[in-house]
Amino acid sequence: MTVVTISARYQVVIPRDVREQLDLHPGQKVQALPFKGRVELIPLEPIEAARGFVRGIDATVAREGDRA
Numbered sequence: 001m002t003v004v005t006i007s008a009r010y011q012v013v014i015p016r017d018v019r020e021q022l023d024l025h026p027g028q029k030v031q032a033l034p035f036k037g038r039v040e041l042i043p044l045e046p047i048e049a050a051r052g053f054v055r056g057i058d059a060t061v062a063r064e065g066d067r068a
Contacts, residue, residue: 014041029043030043031044
């Protein structure tokens with residue numbers, strides 16, 4: 001387990017092994033969430049990363065008779 005210290009400006013340094021494991025880079029955004037007495041940092045993916053993620057999905061839906 002890696003321990004970090006909160007600075008006087010409430011900053012922490014994410015340890016190298018954690019950064020490498022999660023492929024974090026300078027300038028990358030993370031969402032900070034309080035959860036059950038702890039802080040979770042969730043890496044945010046750029047919207048471009050979602051492009052094509054539903055490729056091949058079945059888009060046919062049953063429609064009501066009065067809908068075109």
